[in-house]
Amino acid sequence: MGLRSNPSQRQRRLGAELRRLRELSGMSATDAGALAGLGRAHMSHIEMGRTAIPEDKLRALVRAYGCNSQGLIDALVVMGESTGRGWWSDYRDTQSSSVLDLAELEAANTAHRSFQWVYVHGLLQTPDYMRALFEAGQPDATLGELDRGVEFRLRRQEVLKGTSPLRFHAVIHEAALHMRLVSAEIMRQQIEHLVEMARLPNVCIQIMPFAGRAYPADFGTPFVIFEPSVPELGTVYVEHPVSPLFLGEQAQLAQFRATFETLSTVALPPLDPQPESMFSAKKDSLGLVQHLLYVL
Known part of the structure; x- marks a missing residue:
């Protein structure tokens, strides 16, 4: 071999x-x-x-x-x-190996914990939000390449639904909801989509406000912790403009797990959409996103 x-x-x-x-x-x-x-x-x-x-x-x-x-x-x-083959195998000609690895990790693990401060996490994005980001980040991409990228990301989102959906906990900094990377209308739709996604029992979304408590300043990089059924085999995905990092040392896992716990503690309470009324007077994630929708 x-x-x-x-x-x-x-x-x-x-x-x-x-x-x-x-x-x-x-x-x-x-x-x-x-x-x-x-x-x-x-x-x-x-x-x-x-x-x-x-x-x-x-x-x-x-x-x-x-x-x-x-x-x-x-x-x-x-x-x-494992053969490593899955739905993502059909995209080997258009997607990078790191993105394919990401899709395989999402399918193989049981829970994800994510921190983002510039973008909304890919699993929570609307198609229009995705396309706007792709167009800004890949100005030379063809229409077909943009379509393929949106299609791939939408396929990734399927892990949040079904009979055994992934447990997903996202902490999103308020900054990501202010970024003028997309139009105001697309951002409005994206924020409304976050509220709808928070209705899923396996999805927890928290917003970290600008006017929040102490933030761990040594962690300014977005990351995702992939949690399998066996904790020792966890993996941390760290975003980087040149090449993303996949970390698996036990000390690294412990560090990122502890950091996420701190982030989730200093963030606002989770989005908790109320079926009977979308009004919230509490200082929580729902109240903040309602304010952002009002000012957009």
């Missing part, structure tokens, strides 16, 4: 977790390779996600590393056996 030239995030994440478990055990890559009947170079490729590992060897290795969590072991096997 040839080596992968561009491993997916899932493949890299599997390799990184196998390396973490090996290092925790104190076993060298050479000894681990010998135990599994593999050379040191082969082990290195596995831990970089550049080649697959058979289920029997994976189970033998993690047991030798002292891992007794059946849930973690089974989750690693699932990651290793």
